[in-house]
Amino acid sequence: MSILRMKIIVLLDRLKKVTAVADELDLKQPTVSFHMKKMEEEWGIPLFEMKTGKVLLTEAGKTLHHYAQQIDHIYGEAQTRLQTLRQTGKNQFIIGCTDLAASLMLLSGGFRLSQVPGDLLLSIRTGGENELHAQLEDGSVDLVLSGQWVENASLSCEPVAEDELALMIPRDHPLTRYSGPGSYRLSGHPFTLMEEPSLMKIVRQWEKDEQVTLQIEQLTDRVDFALEAVRSGGCLCILPSRVNRQAQGGVPSIRLPGKLPSWKLYAAWRTDFPRPQLIPYLIDKLRMSMSLPEADV
Incomplete structure (x- = not known):
């Protein structure tokens, strides 16, 4: 088995032509055919x-293709990481964030450069x-x-921060006269809702608890939008209070009526991450950066 042969079977499944695979890999057609024979x-x-003139995978080929895809992906990821290390002298550490999480992390200071190990490129x-x-x-x-929150045997998950949700309102809106308007006062006002499942779930539960139905006019996955x-x-909008407080050009906000819901930020990572001490260190730095005073709403 070789990486090249794994790549060949992945490309054959996609392109269905030996000539197309040869062109993709910058090889001669007989070379690809040779590796196909050797694999069998x-x-x-x-x-x-x-x-009908196409190369198709047998059932055995499909089984091998499943593993070949994973091997090809992992090898490609290793190439990318090592190329970054060669070019910068640093190990790339990639953080994936939803827009809401990124806004909360970056606007609260996130990782200060002095807190990040010198061999990391975030x-x-x-x-x-x-x-x-x-x-x-x-x-x-x-x-x-x-x-x-994720429940997966191959992943670890921990809470990092928690923030109360608040009602964002335009300046001079009639609701600005109320420090805590009743739920019934929110009916009929147009809402923009963040299309982030964890937040939407909390908002929908709050609607049910308060027996109110919000008039959703638009959805977005961007906090700034x-x-x-x-x-x-x-429009009105429901967001974590700190995101609005720290955002440039934040808007007025007031408390939601009823039991005040909160949104939690979680960190998840693979249990087999090769530097096991690094993740807890970075999560501690994140928690410190996000330990902000409660927003005034």
């Missing part, structure tokens, strides 16, 4: 079959909760910050 000899079972990526946790499992990212909708569009 090595595994002792047919892996490929020709149908890289921040944003995405959806499920997407980021899938990337964590396949090794594309090293740490995920989101509002989603949500705040702009409040500032310029006259």
Whole structure:
């Protein structure tokens, strides 16, 4: 078995042509055919079959393809990490964040350079909760910050921060006269809602508890878009209070009626991460940076 042969079977499944695979790998067609033959000899079972001019995988080929994909991905990830190490002299450490988590982390100071080990090059990526946790499992990212608690034998998960949710309102809005308006006063007002599952789940439960139905006019996965909708569009929005407090050009906010819900930030990472002492160290630094006074709402 070789990395090249694993890459060949992955490309054959996608391209279905030996010539196309050869072009993709900058090899000659007979070279690809040679490796295909050697793979079948090595595994002792047919892996490929020709149908209507296309190369298709047999059932055995599909089984091998499953593992070949993982090997090819891991090898590609190793190439990328080592290339970064060669170019910068530092190990890349990739943090995946939802937009809400990134806003809370970066606006609260996040990692100060003096707190980060000198051999690390931090890289921040944003995405959806499920997407980021899938990337964590396949090794594309090293740490995920989101509002989603994960239960997975291959992952560890710990709470990092907690923040009360607050109602963001435009300046001079009628609701600014009330320090704590009744739930009924929120009916009929247009809302922009963050399309982040962990936050939406809390808001929906709050609606149920308060027996109120919010009039959702638009959804967004960006905190800055949500705040702009409040500032310029006259919408209301529910966000963690600290995010609004620290954001440039924050908007007025008031307490939500009823039992005040909160949003928790969780950190998740692989249990087989190669530097086991690094993750707890970075999480401690994150907790310290996010230990802010409660926002005034």
